[in-house]
Amino acid sequence: MSKPLITVRDLSIGYGDTTLLRNASFDVPRGDIFIILGGSGCGKSTLLRHLIGLETPLAGEIRIAGIGAPRLEGAAPRFGVMFQSGALFSSMTVGENVAFAVQEWTHLPPEAVSAIVRAKLALVGLEGSEDKLPAALSGGMRKRAAIARAMAFEPNLIFLDEPSAGLDPVSAVELDELILALNRNLGLTVVMVTHELESIFKVGKHCIMLDRDTRTIIAQGEPQKLRSETDDPRVRRFFNRETSIPQWQ
Numbered sequence: 001m002s003k004p005l006i007t008v009r010d011l012s013i014g015y016g017d018t019t020l021l022r023n024a025s026f027d028v029p030r031g032d033i034f035i036i037l038g039g040s041g042c043g044k045s046t047l048l049r050h051l052i053g054l055e056t057p058l059a060g061e062i063r064i065a066g067i068g069a070p071r072l073e074g075a076a077p078r079f080g081v082m083f084q085s086g087a088l089f090s091s092m093t094v095g096e097n098v099a100f101a102v103q104e105w106t107h108l109p110p111e112a113v114s115a116i117v118r119a120k121l122a123l124v125g126l127e128g129s130e131d132k133l134p135a136a137l138s139g140g141m142r143k144r145a146a147i148a149r150a151m152a153f154e155p156n157l158i159f160l161d162e163p164s165a166g167l168d169p170v171s172a173v174e175l176d177e178l179i180l181a182l183n184r185n186l187g188l189t190v191v192m193v194t195h196e197l198e199s200i201f202k203v204g205k206h207c208i209m210l211d212r213d214t215r216t217i218i219a220q221g222e223p224q225k226l227r228s229e230t231d232d233p234r235v236r237r238f239f240n241r242e243t244s245i246p247q248w249q
């Protein structure tokens with residue numbers, strides 16, 4: 001088996017006096033679609049911010065491709081990110097949003113930047129939308145534009161924080177298909193936070209589940225296997241959420 005792309009060892013994270021996660025260890029294999037699960041407020045977005053080097057852990061170690069403590073400042077990022085708020089700059093067109101990400105780190109001539117912008121928008125199925133403002137796009141198109149922006153540097157790793165939140169079911173399925181296509185066709189490794197069961201089973205290869213009460217990882221492995229094999233009632237409840245909805249007929 002090849003070396004994992006991300007290794008996390010004995011990681012503790014939190015803010016001030018609050019610890020959100022203690023002694024967490026896990027690996028993200030190269031080429032994986034790795035899902036971070038857990039209830040609201042358990043620290044999923046915080047974990048993501050640590051993985052990309054925006055926050056410093058209380059203890060423990062994070063390595064990406066063998067390199068520790070990745071920092072965004074100063075160096076060109078080696079990975080793409082779509083934050084939970086996912087925001088595109090609303091006063092810039094879709095094309096300008098993607099171009100901005102390229103121009104921030106490179107000194108390419110304008111024609112080269114526009115070629116990259118066109119290629120990235122085509123990659124997410126948004127060809128022809130570069131002159132539109134974000135407000136003129138559907139929610140699903142906006143998410144795809146944010147993914148195009150995250151792909152601007154041709155990263156081999158992207159982080160997505162609840163990419164399908166707030167989307168209608170059809171757009172959410174389309175977004176899952178886009179993520180799968182990027183993973184399969186480009187070998188892109190994806191680390192993603194999501195609550196959507198359908199998404200987890202459709203695209204997820206491995207996952208970890210965080211728990212707010214114990215501040216630990218309460219489950220890790222393949223989503224399908226966890227669902228069928230877990231003895232932990234919390235994990236079972238999560239994966240079988242639909243059965244807790246009362247059935248009236």
Ligand SMILES: Nc1ncnc2c1ncn2[C@@H]1O[C@H](COP(=O)(O)OP(=O)(O)OP(=O)(O)O)[C@@H](O)[C@H]1O
Nearest residue numbers: 015016020038039040041042043044045046047084
């Ligand atoms: N910058 C910060 N400073 C202090 N506390 C923070 C900060 N960011 C988040 N928190 C707190 O840390 C906890 C975890 O937040 P986080 O956003 O990581 O949760 P989450 O699992 O992503 O939740 P959700 O599913 O609602 O997005 C919350 O109690 C939150 O209030």
Ligand SMILES: [Mg+2]
Nearest residue numbers: 044045046084
């Ligand atoms: Mg979050």
